Amino acid sequence: MTRYVIRLFAVLPCLLMASDALAHTGDVTGGFASGFAHPLLGPDHVVAMVAVGLWGAFLGPPAIYLLPVVFPLVMAAGGVLGILGVPLPFTEVGIALSAIVLGLMVAMAARPPLWIAALLVGVFAIFHGYAHGAELPPGADALAYSAGFVMATGALHLAGIAFGLLARWPAGRIAVRAAGGLIAVAGVVFLGRLA
Amino acid sequence: MMLRALATVAFVLLADPAMAHPPPLGLKGFFGGLLHPAFVSGHVLALLGLGLLIGQQMPAWGMAAPAAYIVALAAGLGVIALAFAPTWAGEAVLVLALVTGGLVALARPLPEAAGCVLAVATGFAIALDSPPEVISVREANIMLIGTAFGASILLVAVVEAASRLTRNWQRLGARIFGSWIAASAILVLAIRLVR
Numbered sequence: 580m581t582r583y584v585i586r587l588f589a590v591l592p593c594l595l596m597a598s599d600a601l602a603h604t605g606d607v608t609g610g611f612a613s614g615f616a617h618p619l620l621g622p623d624h625v626v627a628m629v630a631v632g633l634w635g636a637f638l639g640p641p642a643i644y645l646l647p648v649v650f651p652l653v654m655a656a657g658g659v660l661g662i663l664g665v666p667l668p669f670t671e672v673g674i675a676l677s678a679i680v681l682g683l684m685v686a687m688a689a690r691p692p693l694w695i696a697a698l699l700v701g702v703f704a705i706f707h708g709y710a711h712g713a714e715l716p717p718g719a720d721a722l723a724y725s726a727g728f729v730m731a732t733g734a735l736h737l738a739g740i741a742f743g744l745l746a747r748w749p750a751g752r753i754a755v756r757a758a759g760g761l762i763a764v765a766g767v768v769f770l771g772r773l774a
Numbered sequence: 775m776m777l778r779a780l781a782t783v784a785f786v787l788l789a790d791p792a793m794a795h796p797p798p799l800g801l802k803g804f805f806g807g808l809l810h811p812a813f814v815s816g817h818v819l820a821l822l823g824l825g826l827l828i829g830q831q832m833p834a835w836g837m838a839a840p841a842a843y844i845v846a847l848a849a850g851l852g853v854i855a856l857a858f859a860p861t862w863a864g865e866a867v868l869v870l871a872l873v874t875g876g877l878v879a880l881a882r883p884l885p886e887a888a889g890c891v892l893a894v895a896t897g898f899a900i901a902l903d904s905p906p907e908v909i910s911v912r913e914a915n916i917m918l919i920g921t922a923f924g925a926s927i928l929l930v931a932v933v934e935a936a937s938r939l940t941r942n943w944q945r946l947g948a949r950i951f952g953s954w955i956a957a958s959a960i961l962v963l964a965i966r967l968v969r
Binding site: 654 | 816819946949954956961962964965966968
């Protein structure tokens with residue numbers, strides 16, 4: 580009898596503390612916040628994304644709206660590689676190089692054909708997406724995390740475009756090119772840290 | 775014997791149902807169903823994608839696509855009421871979010887028939903991914919009616935808002951948002967493939 584009572588008392592706390600079995604696990608808010616913070620907390624991501632926006636604004640239409648539309652899609656393809664665990668060598672080097680190359684493009688006011696610009700940005704987008712995908716925290720709400728980091732990336736592009744629009748004025752043009760130079764220097768620093 | 779019976783009763787009384795999605799704000803019944811589409815992130819993504827696509831194609835498209843969506847949604851909820859709940863419905867919703875988001879990003883004129891096909895597929899998939907979260911048949915049916923209203927209202931609201939985006943920068947914003955929807959859907963599909 581006593582044994583039964585002990586067993587019952589062992590079972591009851593389990594029942595009282597059990598929570599619902601839900602298909603959609605993870606904290607949506609936490610997932611979104613961590614996804615949104617991921618690109619913002621990595622200075623290498625921040626400067627490269629701003630450089631994409633700056634360069635888009637510098638190149639003018641159609642690049643100014645094509646790059647922010649194409650970049651998230653290519654970045655998602657890179658994210659898929661990271662999530663699936665497909666090895667992508669030199670990811671961090673690629674991210675640092677993206678800051679150097681894109682910063683230099685802005686600093687030198689380079690105007691290559693649109694397809695070259697899109698290809699260059701697309702290649703770097705794969706590295707950035709791969710890093711986001713590979714670092715997905717276990718247990719996070721996948722959709723909220725993905726939406727968060729895609730939106731943060733888009734917001735950084737828009738910030739770069741907004742600043743890049745200053746290039747319409749001569750003084751603004753100098754400021755934008757100087758910002759491109761600073762981004763390239765930051766990229767060299769990131770690359771140096773990897774060595 | 776008595777204690778075993780008590781333990782069984784405790785199990786029955788304290789156990790929570792296994793739910794496909796957590797009840798929105800803890801609400802059940804009609805209002806639980808009404809809010810359901812707005813609280814399942816995959817459904818929100820698909821509804822935003824379809825709504826933006828239909829709104830973007832206005833006024834060339836009429837109201838055939840939203841009407842087809844509502845009919846398919848009702849039919850799908852009817853199927854759910856007959857206790858058919860496929861496991862692939864969540865993935866189907868995400869694939870449709872990817873397709874509609876990608877089409878919004880492309881912003882090319884499309885035949886209305888294509889919109890109707892996508893609307894039917896989205897309505898049906900969302901319905902099949904909305905199994906009632908209650909055990910009583912009566913309450914389940916009330917919840918399904920609420921879901922029918924909620925998912926219809928949400929789509930019509932997005933279509934109405936998207937059709938008002940007539941300025942260039944607004945249409946560009948919709949394209950960027952479409953690419954974010956597609957990118958998020960790609961990533962979540964990859965995560966589901968892995969987990």
